[in-house]
Each structure stands twice: as structure tokens, then as C-alpha cells.
Amino acid sequence: MNNKKLLRLLPSVDQMLRKPEVAGLIEQYARVTVTESLREILQETRDRVMDGGFDESATATGMEEGIVEALAERLRRKGLGRLKEVINGTGVVIHTNLGRSPVPESAVADLSRLAGRYINLEYNLQRGVRGSRHDLVRDLVCGTTGAEDCIVVNNNAAAVLLTLSAMASGKEAIVSRGELVEIGGSFRIPEVMEQGGARLVEVGTTNKTYIEDYQKAIGEDTAMLLKVHTSNYRICGFTDEVSRQELASLGRKRGIPVVEDLGSGILVHLEEYGIVGEPTVQDSIKSGIDIVTFSGDKLLGASQAGIIAGKSKYIKRIAKHPLARAVRVDRLTLAVLESTLRIYAQGERVLDRIPVLNMLTIPVSTLEQRAERLMELVTDIKAYAKVTIEKEYSQVGGGALPLERIETRVLTIEPKEMAVNELEKGLRMAKTPVIGRIVRDRYLIDVRTVFDEQLPVLAGMLIGVLSGGDGS
Numbered sequence: 001m002n003n004k005k006l007l008r009l010l011p012s013v014d015q016m017l018r019k020p021e022v023a024g025l026i027e028q029y030a031r032v033t034v035t036e037s038l039r040e041i042l043q044e045t046r047d048r049v050m051d052g053g054f055d056e057s058a059t060a061t062g063m064e065e066g067i068v069e070a071l072a073e074r075l076r077r078k079g080l081g082r083l084k085e086v087i088n089g090t091g092v093v094i095h096t097n098l099g100r101s102p103v104p105e106s107a108v109a110d111l112s113r114l115a116g117r118y119i120n121l122e123y124n125l126q127r128g129v130r131g132s133r134h135d136l137v138r139d140l141v142c143g144t145t146g147a148e149d150c151i152v153v154n155n156n157a158a159a160v161l162l163t164l165s166a167m168a169s170g171k172e173a174i175v176s177r178g179e180l181v182e183i184g185g186s187f188r189i190p191e192v193m194e195q196g197g198a199r200l201v202e203v204g205t206t207n208k209t210y211i212e213d214y215q216k217a218i219g220e221d222t223a224m225l226l227k228v229h230t231s232n233y234r235i236c237g238f239t240d241e242v243s244r245q246e247l248a249s250l251g252r253k254r255g256i257p258v259v260e261d262l263g264s265g266i267l268v269h270l271e272e273y274g275i276v277g278e279p280t281v282q283d284s285i286k287s288g289i290d291i292v293t294f295s296g297d298k299l300l301g302a303s304q305a306g307i308i309a310g311k312s313k314y315i316k317r318i319a320k321h322p323l324a325r326a327v328r329v330d331r332l333t334l335a336v337l338e339s340t341l342r343i344y345a346q347g348e349r350v351l352d353r354i355p356v357l358n359m360l361t362i363p364v365s366t367l368e369q370r371a372e373r374l375m376e377l378v379t380d381i382k383a384y385a386k387v388t389i390e391k392e393y394s395q396v397g398g399g400a401l402p403l404e405r406i407e408t409r410v411l412t413i414e415p416k417e418m419a420v421n422e423l424e425k426g427l428r429m430a431k432t433p434v435i436g437r438i439v440r441d442r443y444l445i446d447v448r449t450v451f452d453e454q455l456p457v458l459a460g461m462l463i464g465v466l467s468g469g470d471g472s
Contacts, residue, residue: 006049009060011067013038021068029075037074041067087458089436091394091408091446093359094264098435100297100304101356107302107339114335121331134319136334140341144267145292146285147309151319152296152337157192158327159293159306160261164196164224166321167257167291167314171223173198176209178241179228189228189261198224208240211250218254225251227260227289229279244279248288257290257314265294265307267344268351273361275396275404281309290314296333299396301354302340303333359448360396364407370447370455371409377459378411384466385423386414394448406448413443415466426465434461 016022016038017031026034045067048054054063088098103111124131134151141150153159164173173193180189180202193200199221203213214225225247244260251258266278278299284292291314296305306327308318318324329337343353351357371389378387390412393405415423423443427434436445450458 003049003052006054006058007046009058009063010042010045010049011060011064013042016042016064016067016071019064019068022071025072025075029079033078034071034075037078038067038071041070041074085432087432087434087454087461088449089434089445089447089458091392091410091437091444091448092397093356093394093449094298094397095449096397101299101301103302103336104340104343104353104355106343106353107336110339111332111335115332119331119335121334133329133331133334137338137341140338140345141307141309144341144344145281145309147281147292147311149312149315150307150309151315151324152329152334153306153308153324153327154329154333155304156261156263156265156293156295156306159308160189161192161196162321162323162327163259163291163293163308163318164193164198165323166318167259168193168223169197171198172201172219172221173224173226174201174203174214174217174222175226175228176204176213176241177202178204178206178209178239179226179230181228181230193226209242210240211242211246214242214247214250218256222254222256225256225258227258229260229262229264244284244287244289248290251290252288257311258288259291259293260284260289262292262294264299265296266299268357270357270360274406275360277404285309291318296337299356300340301356303336305329305333305337360406362448364409367409367447370450370452371411374411374445374447374450374455374459377455378462381413381463381466383416385416388412392444392446394446408446408448411445411447413445413462413466414441415443417468418466423465427461430461430465432457432461434458 013035017026017035022034022038045063086098088095090098092098094100120131121136122131122133123129124135137152138150141147141152153162175189175193190200201217201222203209203217227242227244227247248258250256262279262281262284264278266280267282269280270276270278281292281294289310291308291310293306293308294300296302296307308315340354343350351361368389375387375389381387388411390410392408392410394408396404396406413423414420418426420438420441420443424436424438427436427443434445436443438444445458
């Protein structure tokens with residue numbers, strides 16, 4: 001049977017839409033979605049026929065059955081939406097492209113409980129009047145950090161922009177040249193200051209700034225002394241910077257508010273785990289800094305948000321600025337943030353219960369056991385690839401602690417029957433996508449960022465792709 005005869009066996013869109021099995025799919029997914037997917041599959045089937053993908057024994061009934069099966073699977077996948085669970089095998093803990101930090105299980109439960117119902121977002125239940133959404137987390141933030149007051153906005157970039165707009169618009173903000181950083185997405189401190197209406201006054205040099213530099217730069221129009229934590233790079237060698245205590249003391253003497261952009265905003269010290277150089281929010285508040293801005297996700301481990309904490313008189317002023325409404329945080333973000341902050345407030349098993357902190361502090365011996373378990377689960381792929389467990393290094397990611405390399409264990413895979421790039425693509429396009437990294441023509445999966453419950457799924461994806469399947 002030639003290609004033309006095979007093509008005649010293909011049903012039309014209308015024929016397929018009248019089939020009872022397809023009618024059931026229409027009820028579930030809507031007619032327009034089913035029709036669109038059906039046209040795609042029919043065209044793909046025609047292409048397969050022209051490429052010799054069917055033999056002469058093919059029948060119209062068989063083709064239709066195959067089309068219905070493919071249609072149901074495609075609709076199932078489309079029904080899952082564009083966002084899907086991904087297995088992070090890169091070893092980058094705060095992976096910006098993969099959603100940054102996973103939130104705690106308790107926060108997931110709270111979000112599930114609250115997202116589909118009305119909540120007291122801006123309603124004071126005690127007084128029966130309108131309330132403020134910031135009240136929901138104020139006690140938790142202040143109790144944890146030592147700040148007098150706080151507000152929450154949609155990310156730390158917004159927190160910095162709002163603070164500058166409310167505190168220094170039309171006036172001068174003094175900042176060290178060595179702290180004029182650019183972070184992800186071309187977010188540059190000088191440009192943000194310009195958008196906030198502040199006039200930038202640079203002091204010191206790239207590698208050295210002294211308190212005298214700030215003192216000399218203060219003038220009648222000085223509205224703020226700004227300190228920016230250089231979380232995504234380090235200057236090493238011949239350096240000097242002004243401490244928080246020195247800058248806070250100068251601000252008090254001259255009656256000028258001191259603001260620090262901490263960026264990641266960690267709430268616990270991790271020095272005993274070998275992670276140094278990241279000041280906590282508590283450190284900044286305790287030093288006398290008036291206003292601190294930091295992220296709600298990243299090292300804090302909650303939802304993406306920007307938190308502005310500090311002296312009450314300044315926070316109230318910032319909260320009244322018109323831009324505050326444009327960057328205010330939504331109910332779902334607050335639900336996750338409140339739940340995560342409760343873990344810190346309770347002070348029990350914080351490192352275990354906050355996923356990002358758990359990943360950063362997990363012992364190498366535990367990683368070794370996790371890698372060995374994964375190795376056992378993929379025994380069947382040894383015919384298709386050489387698999388070993390090796391020592392490697394993870395990264396914190398998210399623009400935090402750029403020099404930190406944390407010892408880890410990786411599963412190293414060297415395919416025998418396909419190029420390593422094919423393996424990478426196959427896993428990336430699998431039913432549950434797996435994102436790893438290629439190093440020296442080997443595919444690496446860092447088990448630090450793989451959850452224990454994901455190991456069987458990961459093994460299934462590996463076996464499926466390496467054995468010539470599609471990982472489904």
C-alpha cells in the first residue's frame with residue numbers, strides 16, 4: 001500500500017469529533033481545545049505516513065484508535081498547564097530559572113487551605129473594621145528580626161525602589177562606589193536610584209571607602225546614607241569598607257536615615273556549616289541601621305516578596321507613599337510568607353523545615369546515601385550508560401554567596417548509545433523534566449537539590465530516555 005492509499009485512511013477532524021471517545025474529551029477539556037489538538041495530531045500523523053512511519057497492514061480503525069490515544073495524552077499534558085514540577089539536578093540551590101527556593105511543606109498546606117476561600121486579608125476580625133494586610137506578618141517579622149515595624153511588597157527590587165521614592169526623591173543618597181552593583185535582569189542600583197528620584201552621590205573608590213568619605217559628602221540635600229550588600233560578587237585583596245555600626249552612628253549624629261539593601265535576607269547564621277559572609281537581617285537591625293530591605297524567598301525560603309523593616313517612623317512614611325499600592329503584595333504570597341515566618345518564630349528544627357536551608361546544610365554523608373539509593377534505582381541503565389558516584393561542588397545561587405562551593409555528590413552518566421546532548425534534551429523534555437548539567441562530556445545530577453521522594457521518578461525518567469523512550 002503506497003502513501004496515497006494510507007493517507008485516504010486518515011479520518012477528518014469532523015469524523016473524529018463525532019466519535020464517542022472524543023465527545024467525552026470535549027466535555028472534559030472544551031471543544032476548541034480538543035479541536036486544536038486534534039488538528040495537530042492529524043497533521044503529525046500525515047507527516048509520519050509520508051515519512052514511511054506506517055506499514056501496509058495499517059487500517060483505518062487502527063489509525064483512529066492511535067489518534068484517540070494520542071489526543072487523550074496530549075490533552076492530559078495540556079491540562080497540566082505550562083507550569084510543571086521539575087527535578088533540579090543542577091546543584092544550584094536557589095535556582096532563579098527554576099523558581100528559586102522551594103517553600104516549606106507547612107506553607108504548601110496553608111496555601112492549599114486558604115487559596116480557594118475568602119480570607120481576612122484586610123479585615124480586622126477583633127474590631128470588625130477594615131485592617132491592613134501588613135498586620136498579618138508584622139509581629140512575625142518584627143519578632144524575628146528585632147525591627148520596630150515592616151511592610152511587605154512584591155519583591156526586593158520594589159522594596160528598594162519604594163524606599164528611595166519615599167525617602168530620597170529629589171534629594172541626595174550617598175553610596176560607596178564599591179556597592180553600585182548590578183544583579184539579575186540588569187537591575188542596577190544607580191538606575192533604580194534614578195527611577196526613585198534620588199540623586200546618586202558616589203563616595204570612595206571601587207575597593208576602598210572610609211567613613212570620612214561619607215562625612216565629606218553630606219550636604220543640605222542629603223536625604224539618605226545607603227549601604228548595599230554585594231551579595232553577587234566579592235572584591236578581594238586590598239580593600240576597606242565602612243561597617244554598619246560606623247554608618248549607623250554617623251547617620252544618628254547627622255540626623256540622616258541609614259538604609260541597607262541586604263538582598264537575600266537570611267535569618268539564621270550558617271557559619272558552622274562552612275557558609276560565611278552573609279549577614280543576617282538581625283545583624284543589620286542590631287547595628288543601628290534604620291531601614292533594611294531584603295527578599296522573602298532566596299535564603300529566607302518563603303515566597304517571592306520584598307520586606308522593608310526598621311524604625312517605625314520611617315516605615316509609616318514609606319507605607320503612605322503612592323507607589324506602595326502599586327507594589328503591594330497579594331494574598332497568596334502573604335499566606336506562604338506568614339507560614340514560613342512562623343517556623344522561624346517557633347525556633348524548632350528551622351534548618352530541617354525550611355527546604356533551602358536544609359539543602360545548604362545537609363551532611364555529605366546523607367548526600368552519599370541519597371546518591372547510592374539513586375544508583376540502586378537505575379541499575380537497569382548500566383547496559384546503556386556508565387554510571388558512577390563522584391565528589392563535586394554545589395552552588396548557593398540566586399545572586400547569594402558567589403564564592404561558596406559546597407561539597408556534594410553527583411551521579412555521573414556517560415551514555416553508550418547516544419550523545420550526552422541527546423540525553424540532556426531527552427531528560428529536559430521528559431514527562432517530569434529533569435535539569436542537570438554537562439561537564440566534560442558527562443551528564444551530572446547533583447543529589448543535593450533532588451528531594452528524596454523524587455528519586456524514583458528521576459530513576460524512571462533516566463531509564464526511559466537512555467533505553468530509547470521519551471521518559472514518560
